[in-house]
Amino acid sequence: MDANLFVAKGINVSCRTINGTSCILFEDKKEVVSLNETASIIWEMINGATKVGDLIQESINNFDGDRIFIEKSVISFLEELSTEGAIVFSLEKFEGVMKNV
Amino acid sequence: MFSEIKIRDITDLAKCLIVPVSVLVEVCYTCNEKCVHCCLDNHNQRGMSLKQYEMLFDQMVTAGTFFVILTGGEPFTRKDFMDIVRAARKRRLSVTIFTNGTLLSEKDISDIAKLFVQDVHVSIYSTNEKVHDSITQIPGSFRKSISAIRAMVKEGINVRIKCPLMLANANDISNLVKMAESLGAKMQFATTITARNDGDISTHKLQMSDRQLVKAIKHSAVSENISVSVRDKDDGNSVPCDTILNGGAIDPRGNVFPCNQWRICGGNVLHDNFGKIWKESEVFTAFRQIRLRNLVKCQTCEIFNYCTRCPGLALLEDNDICGCSASAKKVAEARMITGTLPTQRHIFSKI
Numbered sequence: 001m002d003a004n005l006f007v008a009k010g011i012n013v014s015c016r017t018i019n020g021t022s023c024i025l026f027e028d029k030k031e032v033v034s035l036n037e038t039a040s041i042i043w044e045m046i047n048g049a050t051k052v053g054d055l056i057q058e059s060i061n062n063f064d065g066d067r068i069f070i071e072k073s074v075i076s077f078l079e080e081l082s083t084e085g086a087i088v089f090s091l092e093k094f095e096g097v098m099k100n101v
Numbered sequence: 102m103f104s105e106i107k108i109r110d111i112t113d114l115a116k117c118l119i120v121p122v123s124v125l126v127e128v129c130y131t132c133n134e135k136c137v138h139c140c141l142d143n144h145n146q147r148g149m150s151l152k153q154y155e156m157l158f159d160q161m162v163t164a165g166t167f168f169v170i171l172t173g174g175e176p177f178t179r180k181d182f183m184d185i186v187r188a189a190r191k192r193r194l195s196v197t198i199f200t201n202g203t204l205l206s207e208k209d210i211s212d213i214a215k216l217f218v219q220d221v222h223v224s225i226y227s228t229n230e231k232v233h234d235s236i237t238q239i240p241g242s243f244r245k246s247i248s249a250i251r252a253m254v255k256e257g258i259n260v261r262i263k264c265p266l267m268l269a270n271a272n273d274i275s276n277l278v279k280m281a282e283s284l285g286a287k288m289q290f291a292t293t294i295t296a297r298n299d300g301d302i303s304t305h306k307l308q309m310s311d312r313q314l315v316k317a318i319k320h321s322a323v324s325e326n327i328s329v330s331v332r333d334k335d336d337g338n339s340v341p342c343d344t345i346l347n348g349g350a351i352d353p354r355g356n357v358f359p360c361n362q363w364r365i366c367g368g369n370v371l372h373d374n375f376g377k378i379w380k381e382s383e384v385f386t387a388f389r390q391i392r393l394r395n396l397v398k399c400q401t402c403e404i405f406n407y408c409t410r411c412p413g414l415a416l417l418e419d420n421d422i423c424g425c426s427a428s429a430k431k432v433a434e435a436r437m438i439t440g441t442l443p444t445q446r447h448i449f450s451k452i
C-alpha cells in the first residue's frame with residue numbers, strides 16, 4: 001500500500017461512540033461494525049488530510065510493539081475497511097462537505 | 102491487533118442500550134399545502150434557528166443518533182432548510198427528508214444529491230391530478246410534486262412516494278404503484294388516517310370504508326404477507342413499541358417526544374441536553390416500564406397477531422396508553438379477514 005495515499009472516511013459511513021465502543025454505520029446496509037479500542041484510535045485519525053504513512057507513524061508512536069508488526073496491522077486494518085467501503089484512498093487531499101467529518 | 106470487528110444489528114443494539122438511534126425532527130409547522138387529513142393542529146410554528154439545530158445535532162451525535170428524519174409542516178418553507186440538511190450531514194447524520202416536493206429548486210435538488218441525502222419521501226395522494234389537488238387543496242400541486250420527483254430521480258436521489266390511503270384514493274393503489282415504477286421511485290402506503298395532534302378525530306371521517314380497507318390490505322404493495330407471526334402473546338415482557346427505546350421526535354419548539362405520534366413531552370432541547378432528556382426524563386422512564394403484561398386487553402385479544410398497535414395513537418385517540426387502539430383494531434380485523442400477518446418487528450417486540 002502506497003504510504004502517500006490520502007485516506008478519508010467513506011461518504012455513506014458514520015461513527016458514534018455507543019457505550020464506550022466505536023460503532024461504524026454503513027448507511028445503505030443499516031449495519032453497524034464495532035471496533036476495538038486500538039482500531040477506534042486509528043479510525044479517529046482518518047480525516048481526509050491524513051496519509052497512510054501518517055497513520056502508520058502515529059500508530060508506531062502510540063502503541064507498544066514491534067514496528068513491522070504494527071505497520072502490517074495498520075495496513076491490513078485499512079484494507080479491511082476499504083473492502084467494506086468504510087474508507088477511500090486518493091492521491092489528493094479530500095475536499096468538500098464531507099472532509100474532516 | 103485491529104481485527105476485532107463485529108457486525109451488529111443497529112436497532113437491537115440501540116434498543117438494549119436506550120440509544121436514540123433514529124430521530125424525527127420537525128423543523129417547522131408552516132406549510133404551503135392544506136392537506137385535508139393533516140395531523141398538525143396548527144401551522145404557525147417556524148422552528149428553531151439554524152444555530153440551535155447545529156447544537157441539537159451535536160447533542161444527537163453524542164447521544165448515538167445515526168439517522169435523522171427532517172420533516173415539517175413542509176420543511177422547504179424555511180429558506181434555510183438546506184443549511185439545516187448540510188449541518189446534519191456535516192455531522193455525518195444519515196438524513197431522510199419528508200416533503201411535498203413543490204418548493205424544491207434546481208439548486209436544492211443538486212445539493213440534496215451532493216450531500217448524499219439517504220432518501221427523500223414525497224407525498225402523492227393519487228394518480229389523478231384533480232384528486233391529489235383536492236386533497237392538498239392547492240391547484241397545481243400534483244404537477245409540481247411529480248416534476249420534483251422526476252428531477253430528483255434524474256440526479257440519482259432515492260425517492261419514495263408516500264400515500265396515506267383514504268376514501269378518496271383507495272381505488273388508485275395499482276395505478277400509484279405503476280406510476281411510481283415509471284418515475285423510478287419506491288412506493289409506500291399507509292392504511293390509517295390518524296387524529297390530529299390535539300386529539301381532534303374529525304379526520305377519521307376521511308378513512309377508507311371497511312370494504313376498501315380489506316381490499317387495500319390484500320394488495321401486495323400495501324402489506325407484505327408472511328406465514329409465521331413475528332409476535333409472541335405469551336411474552337409478557339415484550340415492549341409495546343421499540344420507539345421509546347431507540348427512537349425520538351422533536352417538534353419545532355424543541356420539545357422531545359418518544360415519536361411524532363406519541364405526543365407526551367419528556368423535556369425541551371432549548372433547556373436541556375437531548376441525550377439527557379432521552380435517557381433520564383421521568384415520563385420516558387415510566388413509559389419504558391410498560392410491558393405487554395400491562396396491556397390486559399391485548400394479552401387476551403384474539404386478533405393480537407394481526408395488530409400493529411401504536412401506543413401513541415392509543416393514548417391520543419382512545420385516551421389509554423395501555424388500552425385497545427380503535428384505529429389499530431380496525432386494521433387488525435381487516436388483516437385477519439385477509440389472513441395478512443404484519444411484518445413490523447418493532448411492535449410488541451422482544452427485549
Ligand code: SF4
Pocket residue numbers: 398399400402403404405408409410424425426427429430433
Ligand atoms: S386490537 Fe386492540 S386489544 Fe387487540 S391487540 Fe390490537 S390494540 Fe390490543
